[in-house]
Amino acid sequence: MKKYVIVVAGGTGQRMNSDIPKQFLLLAHKPVLMHTIQRFYAFDSEIDVIVVLPQEQFNYWEKLCLDYDFSIPHRVTAGGVNRFRSVKNGLALINESGIVAIHDGVRPFVSIETIEKTFHKASIFGAAIPVRDMVESLRYSNGGSNYAFNRDFLKVVQTPQVFKTDLLIEAYANATTEDFTDDATVVERAGKNIVLVNGNPENIKITTPLDLLIGEKLLS
């Protein structure tokens, strides 16, 4: 079955206090985004890679690919004003039914096993995502009062979020809002169940300078 991965990299560098968007920061001497793409290529060298980037970063990315001799085949499409639009732009490049993973460009430590498991479950059930247990104490706070909140039934969501292409495209087409923090929620809103698999704990999202330091250590 045809496989796709839409790698969403919309960072503009603000949260990193950096001029360089976080997806281009160097991790072990190579831009984060290249590490991320390589994980999916290692999973399946036939996978169709679609990278969603802010349009103003196209030239910079092209230059990086030359500078770093990055040869994994991929297509690039423009990001939208929010995550929903960015993913939708990526989905527009899908031209054959199959399975599609949506993955954060700044999650370069996803394991091959996590990718395999989510693709496998999605191919059977239509929709699968990796999660990890919540290990911290939580409080519910609406700004006024606050109270202890039971963590036992909460899971922390990772990516790749993997779906049958027809299912995800239809869910995005029929969504009545664009206010989603992940793709599983778009599909759920369309009335489908999501299968949870255990992700790998190192599969963190690089969003702060601290995360980048962690990343360096993970790779060394």
Place this chain on the structure above:
Amino acid sequence: MKKYVIVVAGGTGQRMNSDIPKQFLLLAHKPVLMHTIQRFYAFDSEIDVIVVLPQEQFNYWEKLCLDYDFSIPHRVTAGGVNRFRSVKNGLALINESGIVAIHDGVRPFVSIETIEKTFHKASIFGAAIPVRDMVESLRYSNGGSNYAFNRDFLKVVQTPQVFKTDLLIEAYANATTEDFTDDATVVERAGKNIVLVNGNPENIKITTPLDLLIGEKLLS
């Protein structure tokens, strides 16, 4: 006003896949627990430090203090069968009213500012804890079905959790269960409100080998 900190260090080394309990692992050439105690000493050199350790680790800790020339005054008391009992044993050493912080022995990166803020709010309102925003997508899963869970009103709890001594001692004395993941919940169950302050993001709990690597980077 008299200040106390009860540093709870109950680790036995299992989650670290290590023979050395996590509170004794070396971080920048010094046991984690010593870094932690130093933060509170830097906040106030008059603070009364109570360390709760498994009884079988007393001798090892004493030896470490000699080996590392660790001279911050502190008392040691034995941990109990669970977190609740361990904190209660620490509270038993309080002999004068004041303010008490309960802190995880494996959170060596708490900032002086976080300590100051929580002590300040607790001295006014009786109970204060540091929290951070939830930045990840969540799902509620009871083993059967699962669904997207709104993270907007959830805060991730850190330590130090700081209280007026009389308030905390009474809450622990009157608790009808021992099944608590933190001290704020014990106090809340006694009918008191908890004030939330913003903790520092580096204030992570060292529970995995990965966290220790992060810690090394944070200190370098």
